[in-house]
Amino acid sequence: MAQIRNTPSKRFIQQALNDAGRALSLSEIQEATSGICDRVTVYRVLERLLNEGEVHRTVSLDGVVHYAKCSACETNGHTHVHDHHHVHFHCESCGDVTCLESVIPEFKLPRKYELHETNFMVSGLCPGCR
Amino acid sequence: MAQIRNTPSKRFIQQALNDAGRALSLSEIQEATSGICDRVTVYRVLERLLNEGEVHRTVSLDGVVHYAKCSACETNGHTHVHDHHHVHFHCESCGDVTCLESVIPEFKLPRKYELHETNFMVSGLCPGCR
DNA sequence: TGCTTAATGCAATTTTGTTGCAAATGTAAT
DNA sequence: ATTACATTTGCAACAAAATTGCATTAAGCA
Numbered sequence: 334m335a336q337i338r339n340t341p342s343k344r345f346i347q348q349a350l351n352d353a354g355r356a357l358s359l360s361e362i363q364e365a366t367s368g369i370c371d372r373v374t375v376y377r378v379l380e381r382l383l384n385e386g387e388v389h390r391t392v393s394l395d396g397v398v399h400y401a402k403c404s405a406c407e408t409n410g411h412t413h414v415h416d417h418h419h420v421h422f423h424c425e426s427c428g429d430v431t432c433l434e435s436v437i438p439e440f441k442l443p444r445k446y447e448l449h450e451t452n453f454m455v456s457g458l459c460p461g462c463r
Numbered sequence: 464m465a466q467i468r469n470t471p472s473k474r475f476i477q478q479a480l481n482d483a484g485r486a487l488s489l490s491e492i493q494e495a496t497s498g499i500c501d502r503v504t505v506y507r508v509l510e511r512l513l514n515e516g517e518v519h520r521t522v523s524l525d526g527v528v529h530y531a532k533c534s535a536c537e538t539n540g541h542t543h544v545h546d547h548h549h550v551h552f553h554c555e556s557c558g559d560v561t562c563l564e565s566v567i568p569e570f571k572l573p574r575k576y577e578l579h580e581t582n583f584m585v586s587g588l589c590p591g592c593r
Numbered sequence: 594t595g596c597t598t599a600a601t602g603c604a605a606t607t608t609t610g611t612t613g614c615a616a617a618t619g620t621a622a623t
Numbered sequence: 624a625t626t627a628c629a630t631t632t633g634c635a636a637c638a639a640a641a642t643t644g645c646a647t648t649a650a651g652c653a
Contacts, residue, residue: 438568460575
């Protein structure tokens with residue numbers, strides 16, 4: 334099996350996601366890493382982090398992809414696998430995307446649908462902007 | 464105020480969305496209209512249809528944008544404005560995205576968040592694929 | 594300290610989305 | 624029907640975003 338390596342680029346990006354405390358858009362990450370590593374590397378690191386379950390991905394209605402390391406991940410290391418069925422909030426004013434860890438929507442799929450992943454994105458105005 | 468025109472490109476795209484009975488990805492629409500109209504026109508027609516409330520847009524976790532004319536729209540013409548807070552299902556096997564009109568998730572945003580739009584996308588296996 | 598293989602950088606390419614403008618065309622009024 | 628006019632379209636050019644191949648670098652284990 335493939336081994337997982339701890340490289341500077343990876344550390345840097347993970348750190349950035351930690352520090353942000355919110356979901357970062359791909360372009361924000363690109364910006365943060367400019368001078369640190371190549372644009373292509375960012376794509377590849379993020380893909381790896383996804384596969385390793387270190388971050389999750391969410392997409393806002395305008396099609397912008399965001400990556401986040403949720404607080405739940407942070408506190409719980411790696412042993413406890415958990416889903417990311419929580420709501421993400423996209424502020425139309427400041428553009429920030431935040432994980433609302435505690436907001437888990439309830440719904441019932443029709444019989445015979447098998448659920449794997451969810452992407453719940455709601456947009457509007459965040460507390461700071463209204 | 465701007466008048467709304469009924470052009471061949473527009474009719475064709477609306478028809479395609481009707482016939483599909485599911486959400487079509489942008490590239491599917493591009494493909495369907497190849498030979499009919501220009502790539503740029505597709506972008507513009509879809510934007511107009513969005514503004515006119517004829518279709519809605521949803522984004523799957525892989526970042527692919529889909530457009531759909533929901534059954535609710537279809538039956539109810541234009542008078543009844545309704546939101547699209549329903550769930551969309553993205554099948555990981557066949558790739559189809561369908562509107563689950565009747566599945567409206569329940570959730571409560573923390574106080575002070577103001578909700579405008581939603582994009583609820585769940586992925587897994589559809590009845591046909593499992 | 595080496596060895597193996599994952600990870601990176603760079604360049605090239607592809608895909609996707611946008612803009613400006615002249616020509617075409619839908620629609621309402623005549 | 625014909626006209627008038629604003630909307631819509633196509634085309635070309637451009638800009639932005641994502642992907643791929645390959646040679647080089649370096650992480651981590653023995």
